[in-house]
Amino acid sequence: MKFINEAGWDRALRVIAGVVLLYLGWAGVVTGTLGTVFKWLGFLPLITGLVGWCPAYTLFGTRTNKAPQ
Amino acid sequence: MNAAVFQSRLEEHGRPVIVDFWAPWCGPCRAMAPLLADLEREFEGRVDVWRVNVDTDAEAATAFSVRVIPTLVGVHGGREVTRMIGAPSRTRLRSLFEQAETGVAVAPRIARRDRALRTAAAAGLALVGWRTGATILYIAAALTLLAALHDVFLAPFRSRR
Numbered sequence: 001m002k003f004i005n006e007a008g009w010d011r012a013l014r015v016i017a018g019v020v021l022l023y024l025g026w027a028g029v030v031t032g033t034l035g036t037v038f039k040w041l042g043f044l045p046l047i048t049g050l051v052g053w054c055p056a057y058t059l060f061g062t063r064t065n066k067a068p069q
Numbered sequence: 070m071n072a073a074v075f076q077s078r079l080e081e082h083g084r085p086v087i088v089d090f091w092a093p094w095c096g097p098c099r100a101m102a103p104l105l106a107d108l109e110r111e112f113e114g115r116v117d118v119w120r121v122n123v124d125t126d127a128e129a130a131t132a133f134s135v136r137v138i139p140t141l142v143g144v145h146g147g148r149e150v151t152r153m154i155g156a157p158s159r160t161r162l163r164s165l166f167e168q169a170e171t172g173v174a175v176a177p178r179i180a181r182r183d184r185a186l187r188t189a190a191a192a193g194l195a196l197v198g199w200r201t202g203a204t205i206l207y208i209a210a211a212l213t214l215l216a217a218l219h220d221v222f223l224a225p226f227r228s229r230r
Contacts, residue, residue, distance in 0.1 A: 011186060019193040026201040043209070046194075050187055050213065 004052035005063035011049045018046025072132035075121075080147030085169040087118045088142040090135045098139040101156040105141075108159075112166050143169030150174050187217030 006014070024030045025038030048054050057063050079086060089105060091098035109118045123130040123138055133142055133149070143151040143165050151174045153165050168174055191214035198206030 008182060015186060015190045015193070019190065019197060022194070022206060023197045023200070026197060026203040026206060028201075046190065046209075050190055050216065052183070 004065060005057045006049070006052050006054055007064040007066075010054075010064040011052055014045040014049025018042045018044070018049060021045070072128040075126075075129040075132060076147070079144050082117070082147075084114075085116045085146075085150075085172070086144045087116060087166060087169055088129075088133065088144060089118060089120045090123050090130050090133070090138050090140040090142070091120060092123050092138055095138050097156040101139055101162075104159055104162060108162055108166055111163075112170065116166050116170050141165055145169055145172035184217050187213055191217055 019042070021038045021042030023042075025035050025040075025042055028035065030038050052065075079088075087105075087109075089098075091102075093099075105118060109116075121129050123135065133140075135142075137154050139154075139156060141153045141157070141162070142149055145168075150172055151165060151168045153161065157165065164175065191210045194206050194210035194213060198204075198210055
């Protein structure tokens with residue numbers, strides 16, 4: 001589907017990064033302002049990874065997945 | 070071509086038909102053409118492909134309520150079984166041919182890879198939620214699991230199968 005602009009590896013990486021950020025934030029491994037940022041910012045790669053669509057890619061006119069074949 | 074004539078030709082045609090509504094100025098239509106031709110060869114003798122230029126056969130397009138191109142309509146026994154809007158992937162296009170051939174519309178499902186990714190993410194979120202005791206992560210895990218198990222949920226984000 002053209003809507004999806006992330007490749008499989010990109011999506012997996014985002015989901016992993018999201019879960020790691022959320023863990024670092026919510027588990028208190030990282031505290032302070034950065035910890036709070038991680039707590040909420042972790043949802044961003046997680047959601048974009050699960051959905052397969054990155055708004056930034058659209059903004060810059062790029063994509064990591066190949067066009068439908 | 071007159072809409073009624075087009076419809077009667079479809080009904081009289083012995084084989085299932087994929088009607089490809091296209092136009093020469095439509096980039097995605099041109100990009101999809103080789104793939105369509107490829108599957109046309111694969112389904113030769115079982116499913117026919119009729120190409121309708123919406124510029125010259127506007128009536129036929131109107132009869133099928135085509136407002137966007139490319140639109141592919143799967144017809145079996147003169148009746149529309151399924152349709153796809155936009156340039157589909159090879160898998161989805163093959164599914165369209167199969168649906169037209171059998172006359173049975175198949176509900177779209179999320180990709181197996183998507184299902185696996187969502188399930189893994191839900192497990193990860195639940196694990197992090199359990200380790201940290203953060204309720205919001207349990208909620209996120211539940212929503213992600215729902216998205217993994219339910220084919221209709223997040224339907225606009227369906228990807229290739």
